[in-house]
Amino acid sequence: MEGTEPRASRLIEIGIALSAETRLDELFDKIVRYARELTRADGGSLYLLEGGELRFRILQNESLGLFLREGEGKRIRLGPVPLVKTNVSAYAALTGRTVVIDDVYTCRDFDFEGPRRYDAETGYRSRSMLVVPLKDTRGEVLGVLQLINATDPATGRVVGFRADDVRLCEALASQAAVALANARLLHEVQEMLAALVRVLGVAIDAKSPYTGNHVQRVARLNVVLARALSDTDEEPFREVSFSEEELEEIRIAGWLHDVGKVVTPVHVMDKATKLEGVFDGIDRIRERFRAVRYLLEAAAWRDELAESTGRAELSPTRRRELAERLGELEEDLRFVERCNRPDEFMDDAALERLRRVADKRYVEGETERPLLTPDEVRYLSIRRGSLTEEEMRVMREHAAWTRRMLLQIPFSRALKNVPKYASQHHEKLNGTGYPEGLRGEQIPLQSRILAVADLYEALSAKDRPYKKPMPRERIFAILRSAAEAGEIDRHIVEFALRHRLFDRFEEEYRAASPAPPKGSGSA
Secondary structure (H helix, E strand, C coil): CCCHHHHHHHHHHHHHHHHCCCHHHHHHHHHHHHHHHHCCEEEEEEEEECCCCEEEEEEEEEECCCCECCCCCCCCCCHHHHHCCCCHHHHHHCCCCCCEEHHHHHHHHCHHHHHHHHHHCCCCCCCCEEEEEECCCCEEEEEEEEEEEEECCCCHHHHHHHHCHHHHHHHHHHHHHHHHHHHHHHHHHHHHHHHHHHHHHHHHHHHHCCCHHHHHHHHHHHHHHHHHHCEEEECCCCCCCHHHHHHHHHHHHHHCHHHHHHCHHHHHHHHCCCCCCCCCCCHHHHHHHHHHHHHHHHHHHHHHHHHCCCCCCCHHHHHHHHHHHHHHHHHHHHHHHHHHHCCCCCHHHHHHHHHHHHEEEEECCCEEEEEECHHHHHHHHHCCCCCCHHHHHHHHHHHHHHHHHHHCCCCCCHHHCCHHHHHCCCCCCCCCCCCCCCCCCHCCHHHHHHHHHHHHHHHCCCCCCCCCCHHHHHHHHHHHHHHHHCCCCCHHHHHHHCCCHHHHHHHHHHHCCCCCCCCCCCC
16 A cells, blocks of 8 residues: 555646646547556546547557557557446446556457467566446546556566555546546537537528628638737737637637628618619610610601601601710710729719710600619719718628627636627728727727738639639739838738748648539539
8 A cells, every 4th residue: 555645635736737727639648647656557548428439549668668649659559348247448438447457368258369469569568457337427438547566666567456556546546537528528518609600601601692702711811810920020010929729719709700791781782783672773774775765866857757758767866966966875874884893993084974974864765864863873873882972881780799698608717808809800900990990009900910811812802793703913902002101010911922822821721622513513
């Protein structure tokens, strides 16, 4: 029983360390390492009960210098263990009992073909073995801890596992099972949250046929930029260092940055032209112009017939007048069509011409009507883009809605900043952004990174109905222009361009995206 009391104190310390570990791989490593420490075992391995079999997770062997995790190692291959009682680990899992063996080569109770094969492959000699089931608080077996070759601390010789070794290891296994159950639960919750986040992002993308994979691309680019800034020694980012938890927070903020668009009307999100969605759209105007053309032609013939010339065609003078009026009408229509395009900037001269066109009248029956209605003029007078001020206000509300919605989610401490970062991707350093009009240092670096990722993706998207695809040089020029205007962080933009981060992101995104099925595509 020598050394039992100090080891019991150490067991308490180990229990605290295990309960604090939430990373599964690290927990597996600590369970085996601490069990070996308490029992002075040369080697140990851990198997988890999954899918009706014991699956290998980690192996440690001091003499061989082996420290393998699942999926690692070429020389040693440890596959799943079937649940048959002739296998000592399976027996412990099935019965929930601890098994102590002094020499596996003389034991006839179990099939030790596996350890013998292990010894043959490594030149090792397995002797004493301790196999302890890991049972949770309900008594359910979660896995099996297997220790090999206890050593005498005085001589270093391999000896059998003593009774106090067994009790200490069983106590550790009980603590380990609780820690494992908690870590698994946390992992499952994290996986569920990640899945829900992805579902929300995909749903927002799916709401519009034109935004494609915007949310998914922004989420990936957001992490690419953040990781690069965290890894660099360049100024002004030398002191920036994001932990894996912080990078996860940044990634989720990217996935959720547009969740507020769930309340944005689709006709506003996808408005390709100024008159789209308006009750009197461009097609209605075209029909009206065609009707006016017919009315002009009919009037010309009516006047010709009123003179009783008997001719079967218009007079040269009247034909010339008609051609001039029809040509003017055609030019007005082409101008109105140009005004309807979101990429056509409406300067003062264009607005004045639009008003002159709208002031023109035509007579239908006995009623005089304007060539353009007041509502049509209002929409066509949008100086830039396709949205009116009211529609732009509705569109901008998505950032405030993002914050409002995400604040309803009880994010963990590690993700507490997700609502802030996600909702600030339209804030600008010069204070002209939204929803809060923040300025300069009021906007954290994580939000600035997301703003750059969001703007780049919007500029590089090839499927937006309200803009034409742009060459890379033009995209980069706009990013630099926005940075110089104080809208986005110029240090992030210049760093990304200098290190070709946007190009690298596109290459990685194409490589990760599934190839289209054979035979797909346009004919």
